[in-house]
Amino acid sequence: MNTPFIYLDYNASTPNDPRVVDAMLPFLTNHYGNPSSIHSQGIKAKESIEKARKQVANLLDASPNEIVFTSGGTESNNYAIIGTAISNKEKGNHIITSSVEHPAVIEVCKYLETQGFKITYVDVNKNGIVDVKELEKAILPETILITIMHANNEVGSIQPIKEIGEIAKQHGIIFHTDAAQSVGKIATNVKELNVDLLTIAGHKIYAPKGIGALYIKKGITLSKLMHGAGHEFNKRPGTENVMQIVGLGKACEITNQEFNENTSQMRKMRDYLLVQLNSLNFDSIVNGDVSRSLPNTLNMSFKNIDANTVINELRNKVALSAGSACHSGTANLSNVLKATLSDYNYANGTFRFSVGKNTTKQEIDDAIIHFKKAFEKLKLTKLNYH
Structure with missing residues (x-):
């Protein structure tokens, strides 16, 4: 007799929660309107997006207008890092990250090095954790961004994000954390973490692949990666992926409740x-x-x-x-x-x-x-x- 397949790779991806699928299905069949349209189908789509935005915001203890939907964790990281770098290049060109970041951060930083930015890669200790004192020593007058993952995707090490956030705040530096692996597993209250930017990936929390979000603290300005119409508070152009946004919202609601x-x-x-x-x-x-x-x-x-x-x-x-x-x-x-x-x-x-x-x-x-x-x-x- 064949035994059932056993899945022990949830850090790579998660199955869709059936409740998430149920929430999405009407937008695959009946609710097909463009959220920018003013007829009933468009209004339904728009209302559903805003409901999902509140669901994501509630999970993070953020305001809905601080949530921007993206295509996933990689886009959110790119937008956070490159957007900060470009919008603050007159203030400085130095970025601090860790040596153990996901490629969606490391490769972005390597790209910025080709564009005249200087990157410091802070090492971790034997437990995979960044030394806060060493990170603070790396700060320069021209440092404009610190980006440290909340938790490592390989060994699960949880970084001292709150302490790093306090240091960043003291020095007037924007602070981003890639929380793709941590959302739903440990607390991700943006106020308690002292972060300005936080990345979410839908497929890590029982929502579909191809959807994510970026928390952008009120007052933080990022240069856009793409240009077009004024979707997502004029931060991320393109007709919204309503069905998957609804799925991410529902997943965040379930995560929060359970x-x-x-x-x-x-x-x-x-x-x-x-x-x-x-x-x-x-x-x-x-x-x-x-x-x-x-x-x-x-x-x-x-x-x-x-x-x-x-x-x-x-x-x-x-x-x-x-x-x-x-x-x-x-x-x-x-x-x-x-x-x-x-x-x-x-x-x-x-x-x-x-x-x-x-x-x-x-x-x-x-x-x-x-x-x-x-x-x-x-x-x-x-x-x-x-």
């Missing part, structure tokens, strides 16, 4: 998974500090195990991510793993496990059986690391 229940469930399942993995008695280490990480995320490395081979072996049974990209016999470690991995002999056996709000104990028990069989079956491979 936050405590969901985070508690995720933490219980993550902790149970750790216990069960340890019970396999394979030589392993945990990367990062579980007590200071996302409640759903566990990053572990197993000695003499080839993670990519295991994942390929289990591809029709269990979904999870490898912690290193393996090419031609060499394991290429991310910056966060280089910082957190205590012994590179474990590097190629690194897995990122990420549970979701619906993960069950039975799924974990079944996954452990699959892991054990795969670990014991596959030949061990030694790789060179750099």
